[in-house]
Amino acid sequence: SAVISQKSSRDICQRGTSLTIQCQVDSQVTMMFWYRQQPGQSLTLIATANQGSEATYESGFVIDKFPISRPNLTFSTLTVSNLSPEDSSIYLCSVTPPDLPTYEQYFGPGTRLTVT
Amino acid sequence: SQQGEEDPQALSIQEGENATMNCSYKTSINNLQWYRQNSGRGLVHLILIRSNEREKHSGRLRVTLDTSKKSSSLLITASRAADTASYFCATVKNRDDKIIFGKGTRLHILP
Numbered sequence: 001s002a003v004i005s006q007k008s009s010r011d012i013c014q015r016g017t018s019l020t021i022q023c024q025v026d027s028q029v030t031m032m033f034w035y036r037q038q039p040g041q042s043l044t045l046i047a048t049a050n051q052g053s054e055a056t057y058e059s060g061f062v063i064d065k066f067p068i069s070r071p072n073l074t075f076s077t078l079t080v081s082n083l084s085p086e087d088s089s090i091y092l093c094s095v096t097p098p099d100l101p102t103y104e105q106y107f108g109p110g111t112r113l114t115v116t
Numbered sequence: 117s118q119q120g121e122e123d124p125q126a127l128s129i130q131e132g133e134n135a136t137m138n139c140s141y142k143t144s145i146n147n148l149q150w151y152r153q154n155s156g157r158g159l160v161h162l163i164l165i166r167s168n169e170r171e172k173h174s175g176r177l178r179v180t181l182d183t184s185k186k187s188s189s190l191l192i193t194a195s196r197a198a199d200t201a202s203y204f205c206a207t208v209k210n211r212d213d214k215i216i217f218g219k220g221t222r223l224h225i226l227p
Contacts, residue, residue: 009157042204042217043159058214092158103147103208103215109158 002027002095004108012114013083020079021111023093028073031096033105034066038089049076049093083115120148120188120205120218128224135192137221139205140185146208148181149215150190153202162190162203192223200225 007022023032032049046066047055055068070076080087090112094105120141129135139148147166151159165172165181165188172179178191192199204220 004158042219044217045214090157094159102213103149104164105215106161107151107159 002029002097002106004093004095004106006093006108006111008111009109010112010114012116015083015085015115017083018079018081019083019113020077021091021093021113023076023078023095023108025074025095027097029095030073030098031102031105032070032076033094033096034068034076034078035092035094036089037092037110043092046078046091049078080113083113085115088113088115120207120216122203122205122218122221124221125219126222126224128226129195130226131195131197133195135195135199135223135225137190137203137205137223139188139190139218141188141205141207141218142186143207143209145183146210146213148179148188149206149208150177150179150188151204151206151217153204153220155201159204195223195225197225197227199223 003026005024013019034046035043036046037043045058046061047057049055049068049070051070067079090110092110094107096105120139122139149164150162153159163174163179165179176193181188202220202222205218206215
């Protein structure tokens with residue numbers, strides 16, 4: 001298994017600003033993912049964070065709005081840019097340890113973003 | 117879409133009773149997983165059942181899978197206050213595919 005931490009469990013931001021969320025893992029992992037969970041909804045995959053290359057975004061999500069960095073095998077950041085109230089959600093990162101299939105994911109505690 | 121749909125959307129039961137949640141999905145799958153989420157926080161993986169399995173147990177949890185009906189159920193026996201949470205089913209179509217989450221069932225255990 002892997003222990004995942006996300007810096008700041010809760011953030012309140014003003015519209016038009018940006019928020020960067022960090023995800024730190026206690027061991028090297030192959031795959032890291034970012035999800036969004038809108039209020040009362042399920043989780044939706046935003047992108048797969050690829051180490052050393054650009055993230056792979058899902059339909060409906062673009063790099064300009066959700067830039068992602070993954071400088072090494074234990075760390076990734078998700079930025080939510082030009083915030084609007086519609087961006088109020090919980091953002092979660094997850095990881096897949098080496099040698100496991102992609103569907104075996106461990107989730108971080110999530111960051112609850114409120115945009116005012 | 118292969119997204120799972122849980123029912124009921126919300127469930128309230130007395131402590132000690134059994135809770136049953138159902139999940140239906142639309143396409144063939146490699147496996148189906150159940151997760152728990154407490155108070156809108158991180159997800160905890162509960163159990164994974166593969167497409168060639170029909171039933172799986174883990175402690176007070178029992179999961180069934182009926183691939184002919186494209187449905188699964190999660191049974192929590194002898195419920196406790198700490199079981200109050202949202203429960204999500206999630207399907208995986210192929211081995212290295214994405215996890216697709218359902219909308220969840222909000223379970224509330226009454227004292």
